[in-house]
Amino acid sequence: MIIDGKAVASGIREQIKLRAKKLADEGRPAGLAVIRIGDDAASEVYVRNKIKGCTEVGISSFSYELPATTSQATVIELIRELNSRDDVHGILVQLPLPKGLDESVILAAIDESKDVDGFSAKQTGLLALGTPDLVACTPHGCMELIKSTGVQIAGKRAVIVGRSNIVGKPMFHLLLAENATVTVCHSKTRDLVELTRQADILVAALGKPRFVTADMVKEGAVVIDVGINRVDGKLVGDVDFDAVSKKASYITPVPGGVGPMTITMLLYNTVKAAERSVK
Numbered sequence: 001m002i003i004d005g006k007a008v009a010s011g012i013r014e015q016i017k018l019r020a021k022k023l024a025d026e027g028r029p030a031g032l033a034v035i036r037i038g039d040d041a042a043s044e045v046y047v048r049n050k051i052k053g054c055t056e057v058g059i060s061s062f063s064y065e066l067p068a069t070t071s072q073a074t075v076i077e078l079i080r081e082l083n084s085r086d087d088v089h090g091i092l093v094q095l096p097l098p099k100g101l102d103e104s105v106i107l108a109a110i111d112e113s114k115d116v117d118g119f120s121a122k123q124t125g126l127l128a129l130g131t132p133d134l135v136a137c138t139p140h141g142c143m144e145l146i147k148s149t150g151v152q153i154a155g156k157r158a159v160i161v162g163r164s165n166i167v168g169k170p171m172f173h174l175l176l177a178e179n180a181t182v183t184v185c186h187s188k189t190r191d192l193v194e195l196t197r198q199a200d201i202l203v204a205a206l207g208k209p210r211f212v213t214a215d216m217v218k219e220g221a222v223v224i225d226v227g228i229n230r231v232d233g234k235l236v237g238d239v240d241f242d243a244v245s246k247k248a249s250y251i252t253p254v255p256g257g258v259g260p261m262t263i264t265m266l267l268y269n270t271v272k273a274a275e276r277s278v279k
């Protein structure tokens, strides 16, 4: 079965819309500030889609386009101003940043309660402690997709390929919290195929086109493909979809799987942060 990320995302967005409307009716519309620095073409598309997503669900958006030459002090000054604004509940700095800007310093300047990307040390730590607050959007979206299958997670063997701070590591904590037995693999992992073959739930997040082949997958596994790779002008995932889909019980396509969930969970976090600020 193919997991339809667009359909799952659309169901969640309907709920977000209702919550955003309630906030707007109370005179406190949810607001997301998006900062883009430099002229990275992919970032421009991502930011445009985030703003579009806000409009669709009734979240106010504030877009800041800064030149690549902007100083770190100026970016931090802008973040501090946004931290103090009552109409801004989420702040997002689109990555990657131009050379010369320190990503960790800039992200650390965002008030934790407005960190809707969930990348700050505090949000990452809360997730690791089993008390998640604003969860990183892509892994959160992956969990929603796994849950949408109805497959029980507790007790299952889950394997994640990739250990980045924004996907692999938070995915580990989310699956662990659902009582899966989780293995995280990376570029130095020995006998990767042995491990992936044991996975009831396999998450591929390594950024290598069609890396996960059918022989690496257990019959009946749930396969979540986070990868976004452009090959000959076409988007492909980290999983060899055609072959693996014949073995998996559930699988996400690329595009149309994890992708639509990431922005949806960003909108979810923004509404959550806004509701909390009202309280």
Ligand code: NDP
Residues within 6 Å of the ligand: 138, 161, 162, 163, 164, 165, 166, 167, 168, 185, 186, 187, 188, 189, 192, 205, 206, 207, 208, 226, 227, 228, 229, 258, 259, 262
């Ligand atoms: P990173 O490059 O930050 O991390 C890749 C990870 O994969 C690293 O941990 C690396 O190991 C591991 N890895 C690389 N090669 C291998 C290998 N041969 N065997 C095992 N592990 C390997 O990537 P991200 O986590 O940022 O992104 C992963 C993919 O997901 C990309 O395609 C990206 O475009 C996509 N993505 C999609 C999103 C969406 O919305 N759908 C959002 C975010 C990312 P090591 O640590 O040892 O180097």
